[in-house]
Amino acid sequence: MSVKKMISHSLMITWKDLMELFRNRLGLIMLVLMPIFMMSMVGFIYPSATSTSDVPVALVNEDEGYSGAMLITALETMNNRTGMMTITNASGLDEVRNMIQRGEVDGGVIIASNFTSSLTSGKQGTITIVTDQSNPQMSTLLQIALKEVFEQMGTMLAQQNVEGLPGVNATNSLAVVKPYSVQTESAVPGHFSYFDFIAPGIMAMTVMMSVMTGLPAAISHEKEVGTLDGMMAAPINRLAIILGKTLAQTARGLLQGTLILILAVALFGVTIHGNILLVFAMLLLGVFSFVGFGVVITSFAKDQETAMMIMMTLMFPMMFLSGVFFPIQQMPWYMQSISKVLPLTYLADALRKIMVLGAGVSIISTELLVLIGFGVVMTTIAVPVFRRAMTR
Amino acid sequence: MQCHIYDGEVLLENKTMIEVKNLTKNFNSFTAVDHVSFGVKKGEVFGLLGPNGAGKTTIIRMLSTLTRPTEGTATVGGYDVVKHDSKVRKLVGLVSEKMIMYDRLTAKENLWFFGKLYNIPKNVLNQRIDELLGLVQLSKWKGSQVGTFSTGMRQRMNVIRALLNMPEVLFLDEPTLGLDPQSSVEVREFVKKINRENKTTIIITTHMMIEADMLCDRIGIIDHGKITALDTSTNLKRLVSGTDTTILVLEIANLTSDVIASIQSLKCVASVSQDNSTQIKVHAHGDEAFDSIIDAIRAENGKINSVNNLQPTLEDVFLHITGHEVRDKADQKIQLREHRHFMPRRRVR
Numbered sequence: 172m173s174v175k176k177m178i179s180h181s182l183m184i185t186w187k188d189l190m191e192l193f194r195n196r197l198g199l200i201m202l203v204l205m206p207i208f209m210m211s212m213v214g215f216i217y218p219s220a221t222s223t224s225d226v227p228v229a230l231v232n233e234d235e236g237y238s239g240a241m242l243i244t245a246l247e248t249m250n251n252r253t254g255m256m257t258i259t260n261a262s263g264l265d266e267v268r269n270m271i272q273r274g275e276v277d278g279g280v281i282i283a284s285n286f287t288s289s290l291t292s293g294k295q296g297t298i299t300i301v302t303d304q305s306n307p308q309m310s311t312l313l314q315i316a317l318k319e320v321f322e323q324m325g326t327m328l329a330q331q332n333v334e335g336l337p338g339v340n341a342t343n344s345l346a347v348v349k350p351y352s353v354q355t356e357s358a359v360p361g362h363f364s365y366f367d368f369i370a371p372g373i374m375a376m377t378v379m380m381s382v383m384t385g386l387p388a389a390i391s392h393e394k395e396v397g398t399l400d401g402m403m404a405a406p407i408n409r410l411a412i413i414l415g416k417t418l419a420q421t422a423r424g425l426l427q428g429t430l431i432l433i434l435a436v437a438l439f440g441v442t443i444h445g446n447i448l449l450v451f452a453m454l455l456l457g458v459f460s461f462v463g464f465g466v467v468i469t470s471f472a473k474d475q476e477t478a479m480m481i482m483m484t485l486m487f488p489m490m491f492l493s494g495v496f497f498p499i500q501q502m503p504w505y506m507q508s509i510s511k512v513l514p515l516t517y518l519a520d521a522l523r524k525i526m527v528l529g530a531g532v533s534i535i536s537t538e539l540l541v542l543i544g545f546g547v548v549m550t551t552i553a554v555p556v557f558r559r560a561m562t563r
Numbered sequence: 564m565q566c567h568i569y570d571g572e573v574l575l576e577n578k579t580m581i582e583v584k585n586l587t588k589n590f591n592s593f594t595a596v597d598h599v600s601f602g603v604k605k606g607e608v609f610g611l612l613g614p615n616g617a618g619k620t621t622i623i624r625m626l627s628t629l630t631r632p633t634e635g636t637a638t639v640g641g642y643d644v645v646k647h648d649s650k651v652r653k654l655v656g657l658v659s660e661k662m663i664m665y666d667r668l669t670a671k672e673n674l675w676f677f678g679k680l681y682n683i684p685k686n687v688l689n690q691r692i693d694e695l696l697g698l699v700q701l702s703k704w705k706g707s708q709v710g711t712f713s714t715g716m717r718q719r720m721n722v723i724r725a726l727l728n729m730p731e732v733l734f735l736d737e738p739t740l741g742l743d744p745q746s747s748v749e750v751r752e753f754v755k756k757i758n759r760e761n762k763t764t765i766i767i768t769t770h771m772m773i774e775a776d777m778l779c780d781r782i783g784i785i786d787h788g789k790i791t792a793l794d795t796s797t798n799l800k801r802l803v804s805g806t807d808t809t810i811l812v813l814e815i816a817n818l819t820s821d822v823i824a825s826i827q828s829l830k831c832v833a834s835v836s837q838d839n840s841t842q843i844k845v846h847a848h849g850d851e852a853f854d855s856i857i858d859a860i861r862a863e864n865g866k867i868n869s870v871n872n873l874q875p876t877l878e879d880v881f882l883h884i885t886g887h888e889v890r891d892k893a894d895q896k897i898q899l900r901e902h903r904h905f906m907p908r909r910r911v912r
Contacts (some may be wrong), residue, residue: 176682183679187665187672194708242768304814397661401724403682404627 177414180407184415188389189422200421206377206431210439213496224254226313229261229270229279236287238296243282248497255316264301271303278302278313290328294336322326358528367442370435371522374428374450374493378457379515381424382417383486386465389416395474399561409558412464421458428454435485444529450522453535457518460542463549470553470560489515514545578605580732581626581765585635585739588621588788595621597788598635601734603766605731608758610779611768612877618788619661619768623734626766627657639732653681656725661735663716663724667712670701670720674727681728688727695723715746722753733757735767739774751777772877778803782877786885796877803875803883808833810873811845816866818843825859832856841868 193199230246232239250256259276261267267279279301283289286296300317302310330344339347390412392398402412432450435441443450468485472478490496492506493515499507510516521538524530532539581603588596596618603609611619624630626637628648636643642650657663664673671692696702699719704712709720718738725733735754738745750754755778757763769775775782777797783793792799815822819839826845827835832855833846845856853872860867875883 180680183676187668187676190672191665191667207668366834397659398663398665400629400657400659400661401663401677403629404652404655404657405677406649407680 175406177411179413181415181418184402184412185203185418185422188416188419192419192423193422202427204432206373206427208433209373209377210366210370210434213365213373218248219251225257226255226278226309227276228256228258228313229267229273230258231261231263231267231279231281233263233284234282234286236291238287238290239282242286242298242324245327246280246320249320265300267301271301277306277309278317280317317381324450341534346563364440366435366439367527368498368523369496370431370441371526372519372542374431374454375457375515375519375522376490376493376495377427377431378454379489379518380486381420381427382458382461383465383468384479384482385420385423386416386462387469387482388475389420390469391472391475391478403561409561410554413462413554413557417458417462421455424458425451425454443526443528444523446531449525449532453518453521453525456539456542456546460514460518460546460549463546463551463553466553466557467549489513492516493519495519514542517541579603580605580607581609581637581639581766581773583622583626583635583637585624586625586632586637587634588618588625588630589633594788596625596632598790599785599790600635601783601790601793603764605764606744606758606762607780608754608765608778610769610775610782611766611785612772612782612881613768613785614770614772615786619785620736621788622785623657623736623766623768625736627655628652629657652729654704654730655732655734655843657727658722658725658733658735658738660723660740664709664717664720667708669706669714670672670696671705674724677724678727691727691729695726699723715742715749718742718750719748719753721752724756725779729761730763732764735765737768737770739769740769747774754778769876772881776877784881784884788880792880792884799876799877799880803879807849808875808879808883809845809849810875810879811847811853811856812838812842812871812873813845813856813860814842814868814870815860816841816868818865819863822860822863822865825863826856829859844873 192202230243232243234240247258250258259270261270261279264279264281267276267281270276271279281299281301283297283299286298290296298321300314302314304310326345326348330347330491333339333347334341334344367453390399399412403409428451432443436443468478468481472481488509492502492510493499493513494510495515499516502510517538521530521535522543524535524538528534568897580604583602583850584600585598586596586600587594587598599618599622601609611622613619625632628644628651631645636645639651640646640654642654644651650661663677665676668676671819674692674695675688678692682727683691692705693702695873699722700781701716701719701723702714709717712720718894722735725735733754738754739750742750751774754765754767758765765778767775779796781793781795782799783790784799790804794802818837823835823837823843826832826843829847831847831849831852833848834848836844838844847856848851857867857870
């Protein structure tokens with residue numbers, strides 16, 4: 172049977188599958204909603220320094236002197252600018268603890284009663300930050316932010332103190348107090364958020380899901396309702412069925428992928444630094460590397476339900492271990508080694524490198540090779556397995 | 564005419580369309596089809612009659628290349644169903660018991676899709692779709708999605724879909740299953756018409772005696788994966804009537820259990836079954852049977868409203884050959900892969 176005929180049969184099957192897809196209104200709505208939910212969900216549930224605002228904080232000033240009042244004024248001025256905290260006055264440590272327990276505040280700041288006297292007598296003034304252990308992420312953020320604030324104020328005070336010394340004046344006082352200046356420079360200029368990290372991962376995952384769940388679901392559904400017999404009884408190559416169905420699922424996956432990209436750029440301010448065509452080429456390569464896997468599962472599963480159960484079991488670990496949501500480097504070594512054998516890891520990684528770092532083909536060559544290799548191996552296994560499974 | 568009990572030999576004719584030799588299919592330890600052999604002539608309507616799970620569908624699936632035989636061979640139009648499967652596929656059309664069509668596609672789109680899989684050129688296909696839709700009075704639904712069709716309309720679609728490639732052999736697997744009597748008649752008439760006008764060879768499976776009787780030139784009775792008898796409907800019936808069996812349907816106004824017991828006690832009576840409060844069906848043997856039964860009823864003061872001497876039906880043939888009624892098998896279908904409703908149809912009078 173000629174290749175031309177096979178391709179024309181595949182395209183017929185693709186057309187048929189897409190017609191079914193586009194006429195299923197509810198399904199289509201879900202298809203669009205899924206990436207939107209996914210993006211907003213992961214984007215908003217993870218707290219980040221830039222997104223925290225109006226955190227309720229209790230303030231206790233036990234000091235009656237000049238320095239304590241000055242510190243509070245400085246803190247309020249800074250807070251008015253950033254809007255990070257909502258400051259409530261409290262009487263003492265016990266009240267702050269009670270307020271945290273009642274959930275009224277997320278943390279507290281206590282200026283010790285001997286603050287002014289310590290400073291004037293040449294000792295360190297103590298500021299206590301009270302944290303809420305039940306909310307470790309928030310207390311870490313609060314700690315970092317407050318420490319930063321007090322550090323800056325301390326530096327200002329130190330500058331004033333040293334200015335009178337010999338050889339020190341207003342221009343070099345900062346260098347005397349803080350000899351190091353630390354600056355952060357990112358590999359690519361621009362502002363980055365969690366979305367920049369997550370958007371490529373979610374695109375990779377959506378494509379994987381559409382091929383790995385969509386394909387088995389589509390084939391086993393047709394097997395169950397009997398329509399697959401219509402195709403199997405027709406004089407067409409078995410491969411045309413896989414190819415046609417894969418094309419349809421690819422179109423679906425790419426549609427969702429594009430939607431995520433548009434959402435990421437339009438709503439979440441993600442900037443794409445690499446070549447957009449390379450992004451799509453990578454998504455297609457992702458489809459190729461997952462499709463064999465999907466076909467093997469389809470061949471083994473007798474019905475749609477079984478196929479979906481096998482898929483779900485395999486997909487969840489894949490989703491969480493492939494660095495889609497969290498960087499792989501945060502995982503313990505044994506988990507990292509699992510994630511290194513998952514193709515999704517490489518797809519997400521390559522996409523991230525292209526989209527965030529603006530990488531070209533030569534930089535992602537390892538990822539490319541792994542994905543192509545995985546695809547070739549799985550397809551080689553899948554084709555004979557599928558042929559046998561279909562004519563039992 | 565002498566009746567012919569099937570003995571495993573295939574009568575080879577010049578125009579044999581389908582030839583099946585020792586065809587066997589095992590599903591793990593279960594033997595669905597057990598060394599079946601038969602031949603079908605070109606233009607013949609051949610029926611496979613048997614209860615659910617007898618192996619009819621599996622035979623059809625093997626002949627249409629959907630299932631690979633475990634043992635034995637089968638040829639369609641001279642081509643082996645395993646070695647030359649793609650050649651066979653071009654020759655055959657399949658009307659499966661599960662309807663092969665996509666609900667979200669329109670009638671035309673469905674036919675177009677399958678037509679393209681058979682490589683039918685565009686203009687030919689367009690014309691053929693119109694013709695086929697016209698044949699089954701579905702022309703005005705051409706642009707409607709098949710999901711909105713009634714069961715009868717869907718089954719008509721299912722049948723014409725299999726005719727797109729103008730097959731030389733048409734397989735019909737329980738084509739009237741779940742249809743109302745009127746739709747069933749329409750489908751049967753259509754099948755007859757196709758056979759008559761296109762000289763299409765047809766293999767039809769059914770568990771309905773009346774259907775096999777109406778449509779088939781020859782009928783193979785299949786039970787537990789084996790063909791136990793194969794002949795024309797008339798000859799099969801002679802198997803039963805030839806054994807001096809008399810079947811009487813009696814309507815007795817004052818039917819009592821005593822009357823039934825009295826009939827049952829007669830030597831010549833094989834079985835008595837009660838159809839309703841006034842009607843019984845009696846299977847009896849011997850020349851004296853009729854008189855003895857009437858006498859027995861009279862002796863009990865039974866008032867006979869009507870007597871019908873039944874011609875044996877295929878159901879009786881099935882009973883005679885397999886030793887059990889078709890519907891007995893309904894209980895056994897649990898062990899089988901297919902779960903369907905069993906709808907016995909019986910001929911009364």
